[in-house]
Amino acid sequence: MVKGYLGIDVGSVSTNLVFMDETGRIKESIYLRTQGRPIATIQAGLRQLAESLPPKVTVRGVGATGSGRHLAGVITGADIVKNEITAHAVATSTLVPGVQTIIEIGGQDSKIIILRNSLVVDFAMNTVCAAGTGSFLDQQAARLGVPIEKFGEMALLARSPVRIAGRCAVFAESDMIHKQQMGYGLSDILAGLCEALVRNYLNNVGKGKEILPPVVFQGGVAANAGMKQAFEKALGCAVTVPPYYNVMGAVGAALLAREKTARGLPSGFKGFHVAQVEFVSDGFACDGCPNSCEVVEIREERRVIARWGDRCGRWSGALVERKTAI
Amino acid sequence: MVKGLCLMGSKVGIPRALLYYYYFPMWRTFFEELGAEVVVSGPSTKSVLNQGVQLAVEDACLPVKLAFGHIAGLARKVDYLFLPRLVSVASREYICPKFLGFPDMVRQTVPHLPPVIDVDVNLYRRNKYLFSAFKEAGKFFTASAARVYLAYRQGLAVLKEYQKLLEAGFMPEEAMNLLTKAAGKKRSPAAFPLSGRSSGQMILAGEEKPMVAVVGHPYNIYDSFISMNILRRLQQAGVKVITADQVPEPVVRAEAAALPKRLFWTLSQRMIGAAFYFLHAGRVQGLLHVTSFGCGPDSMTGELINRRARAAGAVPLLNLVLDEHSGEAGVFTRLEAFLDMVCFRGGKFQEA
Known part of the structure; x- marks a missing residue:
């Protein structure tokens, strides 16, 4: 019988699930597009996972991470709900021992995590500006008619990458259009875009951070070989893209779940059948005070299982069954 | 300025914003001693x-915008608004220019304003000019110079008690509540059980909890709405919180003196001096620097603290920038990750 841990990372662009056995080996990993419907995507992921795993499988623990971690947590009954920085750090320091710098670029977020002796000593996340993250690359690839999977490959063909202003996605786009109208080659423009985004990343998220090798590059954008090359060029050292680079958050969540349930605690996992259960989420504005908090209510077959979004705890605190404070 | 004595019991409005967190106990005592009723705006809300x-x-900047909201709420409820024009609160130092222009900005845009008591507080040349400001303000309520002077002295005494309470580890709201309670009994130093036994070293002592220092402008970190309740959240996560305002003035000044050039921003001086102190005080395991978007002095303060923290290397630092568009999710994710980092480092990991 297979026993293991489930890790779920619900990001803005992708939702990832992994199943890790007790020895820490990844048995199954699933990468899905969230497409603005996190609940349905989590359920689809669970369904797929259940199909690919042997029928007699015991889930000993569940961990959730990503911006939709609280949602994933209440739907599956996760044992641990953790922020993505800790999840990524745990995963990478386990899979790539000795790592000192983690560059993670996802759909909306980009982060840098600095580790020394396997401990996180510093980190940063992009602020309001998401220039240079996956969704911008996606959008530009679509505009240029380049399939995103081919983006990196084409960028590697560049002979002299053009200089593109990467500080702001809006400026970058107009700069790219300008370069394209001047007649520069597509590969050179794509490679130039990669370099601009790397520059932007290092000047913003990576500003003031001590970037030491080994450097690991992960997150969905790490699939882009052009970005990896641009990082290597800018940093002057090798950059490793680890296996499971695009589901690292989920791997971290699974590892955290293993740690959490290590003392033999039973898992809160509701079972794979939650993929078939109807979950409804609904929002309302509380009229209790002038803050007018936007409260979200998650219902599992008409039963309210979680509420959040209120500052004072009037709604989230009213649920005795399962408290989920954010 | 409209002068003329008002009746006893007239209402003076003070916004719960900006330097309310530093000086309110003094302002309140002063006006109450002169027979006025002090009305404070409620806590910040959306x-x-x-x-x-x-x-x-x-x-x-965000705190100034918020202060406008507080004033708008007070305007119709009071007979006077107390908006001192803070130019300088310490010798050879300045306060951010936005404080200086604040009463004028308010006059230009806030409708239905009652008379504004916008006396100048400018201690740049001499500390004793503080009384001049109160003397002016007192003229609205009494013709007796002696009464004004006594009210001013009483205000100063309460302010001193307030600062002692902060140094003893109380947060501003707690300290103000204690003062209010004490004032209800009897207004004498003996009414404050905690005064006298406070010293900066004391707050760092005792308790096994991890300690996180929060450095930021008082109107950002103590306003639970704007700060998204950071202080409470840290406490709920099992962390002992200490803030820059709980470090005694001489310590702050001595630490800030390590800079190659003297800082002429009073608030930045406190943040930097306290941060430098926390970085080597030993007990502090994490430093949180909170700024508001668009704050000029903070962009410098932040960089100076950052550099020192990096050079020292022992205490992890997190920089949080708040603005009116801040999503709670982003702030909480960073805070959570920061606490994980702090707690892992301490050797014992506690669930945040």
């Missing part, structure tokens, strides 16, 4: 901020 954003000039 609608207070929305109102402030509508009234304030677009490029004002």
